[in-house]
Amino acid sequence: MPFSQYEGTTREEKYRYQNGFNSYHESEAIDGALPIGANSPQKPPYGLYAEKLSGTAFTAPRHENQQTWLYRILPSCGHSNFEPRESSTYNTNPENKPYEKIHHIPNQLRWDPFDLDETVDWVHSLKLIAGAGDPTMKSGLGIYIFAAGKDMDEHEAFYSADGDFLIVLQHGVLDIRTELGRILVRPNEICVIPRGIKYRVTLPDGPVRGYILEIYQGHFQLPELGPIGSNCLANARDFQAPVADFDEDTSTEWHILCKFAGHLFQAKQNHTPFDVVAWHGLYYPYKYDLARFNTIGSISFDHPDPSIFTVLTAQSDHPGTAVADFVIFPPRWLVAEDTFRPPWYHRNTMSEFMGLIQGQYDAKTGGGFQPAGASLHNVMAGHGPDASTHEKASNAELKPMKVGEGSMAFMFESCLMVGVTEWGLKTCKKVQEGYNAESWEPLKPRFKKPEGKSVRGSGL
Numbered sequence: 001m002p003f004s005q006y007e008g009t010t011r012e013e014k015y016r017y018q019n020g021f022n023s024y025h026e027s028e029a030i031d032g033a034l035p036i037g038a039n040s041p042q043k044p045p046y047g048l049y050a051e052k053l054s055g056t057a058f059t060a061p062r063h064e065n066q067q068t069w070l071y072r073i074l075p076s077c078g079h080s081n082f083e084p085r086e087s088s089t090y091n092t093n094p095e096n097k098p099y100e101k102i103h104h105i106p107n108q109l110r111w112d113p114f115d116l117d118e119t120v121d122w123v124h125s126l127k128l129i130a131g132a133g134d135p136t137m138k139s140g141l142g143i144y145i146f147a148a149g150k151d152m153d154e155h156e157a158f159y160s161a162d163g164d165f166l167i168v169l170q171h172g173v174l175d176i177r178t179e180l181g182r183i184l185v186r187p188n189e190i191c192v193i194p195r196g197i198k199y200r201v202t203l204p205d206g207p208v209r210g211y212i213l214e215i216y217q218g219h220f221q222l223p224e225l226g227p228i229g230s231n232c233l234a235n236a237r238d239f240q241a242p243v244a245d246f247d248e249d250t251s252t253e254w255h256i257l258c259k260f261a262g263h264l265f266q267a268k269q270n271h272t273p274f275d276v277v278a279w280h281g282l283y284y285p286y287k288y289d290l291a292r293f294n295t296i297g298s299i300s301f302d303h304p305d306p307s308i309f310t311v312l313t314a315q316s317d318h319p320g321t322a323v324a325d326f327v328i329f330p331p332r333w334l335v336a337e338d339t340f341r342p343p344w345y346h347r348n349t350m351s352e353f354m355g356l357i358q359g360q361y362d363a364k365t366g367g368g369f370q371p372a373g374a375s376l377h378n379v380m381a382g383h384g385p386d387a388s389t390h391e392k393a394s395n396a397e398l399k400p401m402k403v404g405e406g407s408m409a410f411m412f413e414s415c416l417m418v419g420v421t422e423w424g425l426k427t428c429k430k431v432q433e434g435y436n437a438e439s440w441e442p443l444k445p446r447f448k449k450p451e452g453k454s455v456r457g458s459g460l
């Protein structure tokens with residue numbers, strides 16, 4: 001029987017974390033497993049192998065550089081060749097299969113809640129709904145819906161070579177065992193698994209569902225705070241990274257599944273990938289509880305840009321312009337005076353993909369935007385509150401008001417034009433035909449030309 005550190009422990013005891021965002025962490029499951037003062041001594045402690053995992057180019061500037069040293073029982077390179085798996089069905093990169101169309105659509109789109117699917121595991125639950133760019137060029141992003149009901153096989157691990165996963169859990173609990181340690185993702189929590197890190201997902205509380213933003217370039221950062229100062233929004237200390245844990249299994253056949261350029265590959269090895277006894281570095285998975293977000297807003301008048309709700313951002317090469325921002329709309333007080341409090345009507349050079357974890361989004365009270373559903377307002381697609389929300393908000397008494405109680409909506413906002421996959425547009429059968437008509441056609445002109453005033457220009 002393989003030796004496990006956790007034999008006989010309860011679920012809670014298995015999860016311990018170290019706190020901090022972009023913090024240099026170190027962790028050892030056995031005292032003395034980390035070499036002191038050197039990364040790659042001639043003989044690392046206890047006969048471990050040293051392996052370096054790079055998340056950025058070696059020469060990336062210090063403030064961007066992300067590398068982690070792993071001290072493990074066997075290095076990762078010992079495995080059979082990767083072979084394609086399910087090559088005719090598994091494709092999360094339509095751009096590199098010309099017969100798989102990706103649709104660029106200027107219309108506003110909205111999806112009914114996505115179904116739970118109890119027949120598949122994590123790896124097979126990933127459905128690309130929208131995306132931009134191409135993982136082979138390390139540029140752009142993919143947006144997935146996941147719905148799974150089965151644990152990954154006991155001796156299976158998965159990694160994406162394509163990018164970093166930001167997992168937004170909508171339903172259930174994810175038990176994620178990573179090479180760097182264990183993470184339990186509970187409702188209202190998110191989790192980031194950087195490119196290349198291997199993990200196995202099991203479902204202790206049954207079926208799970210949610211959304212994933214995969215960024216093919218860069219990594220997630222906390223947004224700049226500018227004049228806000230040194231605190232607020234997501235505070236660094238609330239991000240939790242796992243601690244090292246390992247199994248000592250060098251006799252079982254393991255299958256390593258890999259998403260590479262959107263396709264699935266598999267290799268075999270006769271040792272567990274979860275054999276990291278100690279690690280130190282800046283490249284690691286982490287989770288964050290959205291309830292800890294310190295939400296700020298206007299305390300005088302006018303509706304601020306939603307960038308004040310940014311949890312994490314992945315910047316493009318142009319400062320302030322994000323390949324993707326992860327933005328949330330948590331419960332909060334609205335107090336602005338003489339203000340139309342919901343979002344203004346707008347057209348945005350960025351694309352906006354929205355989802356709802358639970359409750360109701362305060363800009364869409366008309367009923368069509370539901371938990372586990374989604375919407376996409378692509379580059380320059382006009383949108384804003386639906387007619388009923390507009391009516392209510394234009395006439396509401398402007399006393400302090402708590403919105404979003406028990407609710408959590410979110411947005412993946414990108415500077416890129418986002419295309420919708422065949423699955424997203426047709427196969428999933430969730431696109432709402434009447435979205436635009438139901439939301440905004442009921443809006444009536446309210447303009448009253450004032451009598452006795454002269455009109456300049458051609459509006460005579």
Ligand SMILES: O=C(O)Cc1cc(O)ccc1O
Pocket residue numbers: 304305306342343344346348352363383384411
């Ligand atoms: O469209 C949306 O609902 C998201 C959004 C919210 C907001 O408060 C301001 C702009 C914006 O795009």
Ligand SMILES: [Fe+2]
Pocket residue numbers: 346348352377383
């Ligand atoms: Fe918007």
